Every structure is written in C-alpha cells, then in structure tokens.
Amino acid sequence: MSKKITIIGGGISGLTVLHYLKQKYSQRDDISIYLVEKEKHLGGTINTFKLEKALIESGPNGFLNSKPRTLELIKELSLENALIEADQQAKIRYILKHNRLQPIPTKPQEFFRSSILNPIQKLRLLTEVIQPKKELRRENVYEFAQRRLGKGAADWLIDPMVSGIYGGDAHKIGLSAAFPRMAELEQKYGSLFKAMHALKKTNGRAGPMPNGTLMSFQSGMKQLIDALGQKYKTNITMSSRIKTLAHNGKKYQIYTDVKAYEADEVYCCAPAYATARLFRSLDHVLADDLDSIEYAPIAVVSLVYKRSAFADTPKGFGFLVPSLEKKKLLGVLFDSNIFPNRSAGDQFICRAMVGGIRHPDIRSEKTESLLNYTVSELKTILNIQQEPVASKIILWTEAIPQYTTEYIDLQKRIESRLEEHQNLHLAANYWKGIAFNDCIENAYQAAMKSNL
Template identity: 30%
Template structure:
C-alpha cells in the first residue's frame, strides 16, 4: 500500500485524496490553514448562504458527475434552475440580455451592425499563426471589436478576472484556440465538434451549471467524511518536502512542535506562490519558472436582501465590460440559480470587484464596499433609492485567479522536468490544467490515476 501525502485541502487535493483512498492508498492531507476547503467556503450569514469563493461550476468533464456519484448521496449535486439561464451584459445605463438566438443576435444593441454582418464571413477568415496571440486580438480578428468589448471582455472578467489582451488564447482558452487551428474557424469548428461521436461517458460532460445543495462547502464536508477526518492534518505550517531514499521526508510545524512524516509519493495542489518554500531542494532557475504565475486579486461581496418586492433578477448574473468603467466586474444572482439561499421573496447576490485590471480595489475598506453595493442597488439593479441590503459580507482573495499568461510555457516545462526527474512527486493545483472547479476535479482524478500507475 502506498503512503501518499497530499499538500493542500482545496477541491483539487480533496478529490485526489478521495480517489487515492478509493484505490487503497494510505493518504495524509496536509493543510496550512486551520480549515479545509481552500477557496471553497460557504457561509451562513443570518438567513442567507453566501459563497466566499466559487458560486458555481460547470459539469465540463465526466469526472464532475462521477465525483457526486461516488459520494453516494452524501452530497447532492444541484443544477442551476432553467429560469436562471439568461446572461446579462451592461451597456450604457442598463443590463441587456446576451443573445441566445439568431433573432435576438440581430436585435441586440450590444454589438455594432458592421460586426453583426461581418461575422457571417468568420468561417472563411484566415487562420492566425502567432502562438502567443491574445484572446482579445484573436477574437477581434475573427469576430470584430464590438464582440470583444461586449462579449469576450466581460466573459474573461467573469472567468479569469482577467484582461483579454494579456491572456494568450493557446494557454488560457485552448479549446477556442484549437477551433481556429484545427478547423480554420470558430463556427465551422463548433459545428464539426458537435457532430463528433460521443461515448456514454463523454455524455456525462455537459454545459450545465452546478453547485452542491446548500453550498459548495457541503461537497467539501462530504469528501472529508469519505476520506476520513483522521487523514487530515490542518494548521501544518512551514511544510518542507525533501527526497529521501526512494521516497520523501516531509517536515512541518504543528502547534509549535516540529513533526515529520515519510511518504512514498507526494502531490502538491497549492498555488504556485507556495512552491519555493515547500520544495527547497529544487534549483533556483527551475523554481523561478515554476512559481512565475500572477494571481489576480478579487473581492467578492455577498449581498442579501430579505424582500425584493417585484424586482427579482431571474438570471445567472450580469457582467460589466471594462469599457463601461464601472467599479464592479459583475454581479451574480446565486439565489436565482439555486434553492434555499435566502428567505422568500428575497435574493442573494455576489459582487465581483478588482481583478487583473484593478488590483488596488483589494485595499478598499469594508465601509467603502458597503456604500458601493448600496449605490449600485439603485444605479445598476434598479431598486428604489432607499433600498439597502440586509446583509453584506466582504471576502478578499489576494491570490484569487491564476492568469495563464506567456510565462506558462516555461512553467509547464519546469513541471515536466521536475516530475521526470522525481517520478513519485507530482506538482498539481491550479498552476496548470485550468482554473474552474470542473478542471480542478478532473485534475484530482487524473493525478490519483497517475500516482497509482494507471
């Protein structure tokens, strides 16, 4: 039986530990915080449930569905309500629905007429050949500038809290990049891919938006129970991983005492910024490449309203293009997606602020965020001028979303090099393989398979 140490108890580490345990490995999860869940942290505030981190994931890989199946009812996967499907984009002085049909695409005021007509020529436009072309430049070339400003830019804010002109498409949105490279066009590629035969397992992957019933922390709790509380060591500080014989020696400080455990295999699932202190035996040049990854800071503000009157926002959320120069990146409506997040007829909202373009927003005081929210309730969400939120909580994330910028090639090469040199060490986490909950779950499965030699 392998002794495997997993560093980090976020969704990646938990999924990986669970899959290792299912394969009979003896797992220990080391976590530096005094709580488990990493960026997942659902909070019950008064009558509301707020997420401090992710509100939703997408069932983009079969592993997401399989994780809930394996948990055998201990945690219920909750799919977003059909009525919350609509996506909104801010333009001028209000939110507009993102078009979902040809008729609405022709009518929408979001895009310029010139671009609406020009998009018909997308299948015949020339293929790009710059491997570092930004998403902004690629989309501008194929679709037109107004699509970048009012679709791509807000979409990138929603996913990466990022800047479309700083993220190379090949590294940050590889599926989109490959549509052009493999099929010569987004439209032709999307049609061809939809026609590809699918196995029953492939069909488990969908575009459905999900959470765990009652909040994402219920998924964390179910995973902890399935792995066994006794396999976790929290508040494990100053962890150092060193090669020893055929395996690994891991030292750390717990409650002021120095401790040591030995393992045959180790997988790290924490952010790139944690690696220099965790892996002191790796030479500086390689470590510089491994840890060279900027994480955009994000402030999420949870907002609860007990009674919305007849102003219910039945939508997934609204995103704000950077061109519109608002202080928020977007506002999600979690209670429109999932049951039981607030008293009826109330609502919960999640404001996203800061990101790649405005890291300074992290320094605002709670009072400033409260004022911002209460102003936007009227200005953006069209509530009466006197309407105030009943609960507001500010959650600051200094290292929120990794930006897969041009440095990623060197980082991924360094990961490969270290893993080739030390086959019983895996360097996982959101420094590679995608930033969404679905990607993290898939990576947890993949790493467990690799560690077990499958």
C-alpha cells in the first residue's frame, strides 16, 4: 500500500527535510513526498534580489562553514564552486557607544586601549576567573553576563550581541536556551576565560561562540534555495495555503482553501504561530504552547550609496547598537565589505536592522517613516554627505523566535505532546536553534525519525 508524506512550509527547514526524506526513501517506490508552500516563492526569509545592480539579502547574509551537515548538503547540490568566503574585513566589528563607532577588541592589548569599557569596568571583567560558578536553571543572558563579566560588559558587549542575533532583550533571552555552550563552559571550567585558554591549548579555538569562516554563494543565499527548488520541483506545490490539520485515527487530513487530502506522515516547517493555527483542532494544548513562542519584528532596510557619499568609507563587518543608546536601530551590516561581489563599481551597501522585541510598534510603522529614520541615523553615525541612490525595506512582522528563559520547559512540553501524535514532526528555526546551520541539522534529524 502506498504511503504519503506532506511537508508544510518551503523555507530552508522544509526544503532540507524534503531533501533528506527523498534520500532516505530513494529506493521506496511506494512512498510519495510532497512539500506545500503558501507563498509564490520558496525560502521564507531567505531571498536575494537586485537593487541598482547591487545584490541584496532579505534575511541571513551567510553561514559559518563549521558544520559538516551544511557542507555535505552543498556538495550534494553541486554548489561547492559557487561558495565564496567573507573578506578579511569581516573580522573588524564595531559597537556604537555615544553615537560613535568603537572597534571590538580582538587581542588583549587592544582590549586595554579600547573605549568600550571604562577602567573600572575593565578591571571587573578581569575578575571573571575568580567569580564562583552557579547553575541557574532559568538564568537570562544579562544576569549571566553581569554575574561573570560585570555590568559594563553586560551593557556594552553582551546586550548588543543578543539584539544582533535574536533581535531580543538580554534580560529575557535564556542563557541555556540561546547560548547553551556558554552555560556548559562555565560548568565544566568554572570560568569563561579559563575555558577559552583550555580550548585554545587543545584545538586552537578560543571562544565560547560558534567558530568557522563566514560563507555565502556567488549569487547570494537564494542560490541554495533555488538549487533545492529546482531539484525537487515536481514534489513542490506553491501558493497553496493549508488551513487546518486533523486526524481520523488512521491518517492525517490536510485542508487547504480549495481541497482536502490525506497523509500518513506530516512535517510542519512553518513558523510557530502558523503551526499553532494548523494544530488548533488537532491538539489545542500543543497549539497553545506553540502560540506562546514570541517573535521579534525586524525591518531590513537596505541602502545603496555612492562611495563618494562618505567622508570616510566604512571599514569592517558593521556595528551593533546597545540598548543603552536608546535607538530602534539594532545594527548595520556593511555588505560591500563582507562580500565585495555584492556591489558594483562605486556602490556601497549598508543593510540596517531596525526594531526588535523592544520596539513592537514597527509592525505598523509606515515604510517611508522607517526609511527616513534609518537614513537619518546613518547620516549622523557614518558622516554621510549624500542621500542613498536606492533603497528597499522588507518588514518581517514576526522575524526571529525568542528563546526566552521559559523556552527549555516549553520545548519539553511540546515534545511530550508530540509523542501523542504518531508521525507528526516539527522542523523550523523556533525549534532547537535559529541559525542557518541549525535549521539544516535539525531538518536532517527530523527526517531520520520517519519510519514508514
């Protein structure tokens, strides 16, 4: 008897679930696998487009080459020759303090000359090695940073890092949920500095954050999405909105706007809030838990300038903005420096992230207002003398899931409820990691659970 698997959602998670299921069942003619996407395009937040000949990303600008699963996927899609490595400038990063860019130190001698922390804050940071370790189940990132590194480092270094990665509030993001490696290193070594020293001695790596080189593709991140979409085009249905999901005791019933069909196994790879709507009639408790996952809104404001617009062309990767600066601006990427092939001739791309969890009002803010705000902020910060020659705003009203202090307990509850529904799986960036590499690894793990 034939079996059918349905994947809901055509972002990177759904597409890679499709890829790994097709591999897993390549010798099974009795299994049909289909992916359903509500939009006219694949990729979710991942998209690359042209703006005045410049190559612009609507979402992530790259990935770290430290995860074998991602590199294997790229090889399986024959995209190895399309890979490009970030320029050396990408190692130079800044923090905005009192409206001025301050380089983030990368060496001890630079740290002592840095203006990000004052002398007292630097001394407090150096006492990290003698701070006692604690195991606090629901400790937030700010509490952890203040306890180990001091308030100055928490405010000016850790806070902007959290808003840069999650668009979130360091007082709400859970350490063990969002940065489990930091929590593990404290427990193992008793100190982050001791951990860094030990790691450098054993494997040459000296940090608690993910390692690797930032990579992308010649034609942008969409190149990977396009490769998956083309490879499996006969398995993909576009512009089809699924309204609800039910189960008759034998199979899942999937209801769209125009028809209903059955599946033996279902993978939900849509955002948590969308998955909650699908699950409402199937399991309202599970739906409520999924619906409780909060998302940060992010406006991606892409600005293309002439290089002559700058009194001094920006160097490095970009800058992050601490919440103490009281701005809606979270950070800016200098895309032309990170991947020089992104801009043509005398163009320079600044891609700003605006909003985040602290500024929910941007969900309803007009495009013109967001543009004027961002242009004005960058004009002051970067001493820009001219207006941008082109601009594009993409507003993600629900952009990044928040891994709060409640997340781990929530995840356990969701896993427990899922066990009551045979052949129902989750794979998305709200589930066990938001990064590009996390989505691919988790998609693989989810696909391997299939047992038809």
